[in-house]
Amino acid sequence: MTTEPFDAVQVITAKRDGRALSDAQIDWVLDAYTRGAVAEEQMAALAMAVFLNGMTPGELARWTAAMIATGERLDFSGLGKPTADKHSTGGIGDKITLPLGPLVASYGVAVPQLSGRGLGYTGGTLDKLESIPGWSGALSNDQMRRQLAEVGAVVAQAGAGLAPADRKLYSLRDVTGTVDSIPLISSSIMSKKIAEGTSALVLDVKCGTGAFMREPERAKQLAETMVGLGAAHGVKTAALITDMSTPLGLTVGNALEVRESVEVLAGGGPADVVELTLALAAEMLRLAGVDADPAANLANGKAMDCWRKMVAAQGGDPDADLGWARESQDVPATADGVLTRLDALGVGVAAWRLGAGRARKEDPVQARAGIVLHAKPGDHVRAGQPLMTLHTDTAELFARALEALEGAWEIGAEEPQRQLILDRVPEQL
Numbered sequence: 001m002t003t004e005p006f007d008a009v010q011v012i013t014a015k016r017d018g019r020a021l022s023d024a025q026i027d028w029v030l031d032a033y034t035r036g037a038v039a040e041e042q043m044a045a046l047a048m049a050v051f052l053n054g055m056t057p058g059e060l061a062r063w064t065a066a067m068i069a070t071g072e073r074l075d076f077s078g079l080g081k082p083t084a085d086k087h088s089t090g091g092i093g094d095k096i097t098l099p100l101g102p103l104v105a106s107y108g109v110a111v112p113q114l115s116g117r118g119l120g121y122t123g124g125t126l127d128k129l130e131s132i133p134g135w136s137g138a139l140s141n142d143q144m145r146r147q148l149a150e151v152g153a154v155v156a157q158a159g160a161g162l163a164p165a166d167r168k169l170y171s172l173r174d175v176t177g178t179v180d181s182i183p184l185i186s187s188s189i190m191s192k193k194i195a196e197g198t199s200a201l202v203l204d205v206k207c208g209t210g211a212f213m214r215e216p217e218r219a220k221q222l223a224e225t226m227v228g229l230g231a232a233h234g235v236k237t238a239a240l241i242t243d244m245s246t247p248l249g250l251t252v253g254n255a256l257e258v259r260e261s262v263e264v265l266a267g268g269g270p271a272d273v274v275e276l277t278l279a280l281a282a283e284m285l286r287l288a289g290v291d292a293d294p295a296a297n298l299a300n301g302k303a304m305d306c307w308r309k310m311v312a313a314q315g316g317d318p319d320a321d322l323g324w325a326r327e328s329q330d331v332p333a334t335a336d337g338v339l340t341r342l343d344a345l346g347v348g349v350a351a352w353r354l355g356a357g358r359a360r361k362e363d364p365v366q367a368r369a370g371i372v373l374h375a376k377p378g379d380h381v382r383a384g385q386p387l388m389t390l391h392t393d394t395a396e397l398f399a400r401a402l403e404a405l406e407g408a409w410e411i412g413a414e415e416p417q418r419q420l421i422l423d424r425v426p427e428q429l
C-alpha cells in the first residue's frame with residue numbers, strides 16, 4: 001500500500017494531454033524522483049511531455065523551486081559583501097570565468113563560482129584549473145566561505161548536495177532526447193545557480209554553431225526565461241547573448257586556456273576575450289551595486305593579484321610552468337586571402353579528439369592538449385602559413401582531429417563582420 005500522495009502516471013498523462021501541473025504535483029514528482037519513488041522511465045516520459053508541451057511561467061518557477069528544494073541552498077549573506085556570479089551556457093575556448101572571477105572580486109565582490117567538468121566538446125572550468133599543478137576545486141562549504149571572505153574569488157566543484165534532482169534528471173535527459181528544451185535547460189541551470197546562494201547573476205547565453213542554441217531567437221528566449229526565473233527567486237539576474245560561431249580567443253584546451261587567461265589578467269590577451277570579460281564584469285559589478293569601470297583593475301594588476309591569491313588558496317602554484325604537450329602539428333592555410341570562417345564546433349570537436357575533452361564522465365583529460373589558433377575570421381593569411389597548431393600527448397590522435405577540421409574553415413576575399421555581444425536582457429527586479 002503506497003503512501004505517496006500522487007500517482008506518477010496521472011502526472012505524466014496530465015502533461016502529455018497539455019494540462020498545467022499543480023504546485024503540489026510538481027513538488028511531489030521532483031522529490032519522489034530524487035528519492036527513487038518515481039522510476040527513471042516515468043521521469044523520462046514526463047520530461048518528454050514537458051519537451052513537447054512546455055510549461056507555463058508559473059509551472060516553471062515552481063519546477064525550479066522544487067528542484068532547489070531537493071537539496072541544500074547555500075547562504076553567503078553573512079559575508080558582509082555583495083555576491084555575484086556568472087554562468088555561461090558553454091562554448092569553445094570559453095575561459096572567461098578564469099579572469100572574470102578575480103577581476104570582479106578585486107572590487108570587493110564575493111564571486112562564489114561552482115563549476116563542473118566538461119563533457120563532450122565544451123570544456124569545464126575545473127578541468128582548466130586542474131592543469132595548474134596542485135590546484136584543487138574540492139572545497140567544503142566552510143572552506144569556500146572562508147576563501148570568499150579572505151580572497152573574494154573561489155572556483156569550487158559543485159557538490160552532490162545542490163539540486164540533486166537536476167543531477168539525476170540531466171543524465172536522464174542526455175539519453176532520452178530531452179536536453180534541448182527551454183524550460184528544462186533553464187530550470188536545470190537556474191536551480192543550481194540559485195542554490196549556490198549568489199544574490200546577483202549574469203548569464204552568458206551563447207549562440208552559434210558551438211552552442212546549444214544556434215538561432216538568436218532561441219538564445220534570447222532562453223535568456224529571458226532564465227532572467228525571469230532568477231527574478232522569481234530573488235536573484236538579480238541579467239543576460240548577455242554572445243556569439244559562439246567561432247572560438248573565443250586563440251586557445252582551446254585546458255592549460256592553453258589558463259595561459260591565455262593569465263595574459264588577459266596581465267593586461268594583454270586576445271581582444272574578444274578582453275571585451276567579453278569586461279562586458280560581463282561590468283554587468284556583475286552593476287548588479288552588485290558597485291560603481292566602477294572594470295578595465296581599471298585589469299590594467300593596474302589588482303585582478304592579477306586576486307587570481308594569484310585564488311590559485312594559491314586552492315593549493316595551486318600560480319608561477320608553475322604549465323608546459324606543452326609532447327606532440328604538435330600545424331594546419332596550414334591552403335590559399336592567400338582572408339579567413340572568412342572558422343567554425344566553433346569543428347575546432348571544439350578537434351580539440352576534444354586531441355584529448356582536451358572527455359566522452360564519458362569518468363574519462364581523464366590531457367591537461368596540455370588542444371589547439372592554438374594563429375588566425376581568426378577577418379585575418380589575412382598566406383598559403384602555407386599555419387592557421388593553427390594542434391597539441392596532444394598522443395600523436396595517433398592527430399588524424400581524427402584533422403577530420404573534424406575538414407570544412408571548418410574557409411579562405412575568401414571579403415572580411416566577415418563579427419559582433420561578439422549580440423543582445424542583452426536586463427534584470428527584472
Ligand code: URA
Nearest residue numbers: 170184185186188189
Ligand atoms: N547546462 C545545465 O546545467 N543544464 C542543462 O540543461 C543544459 C546545460
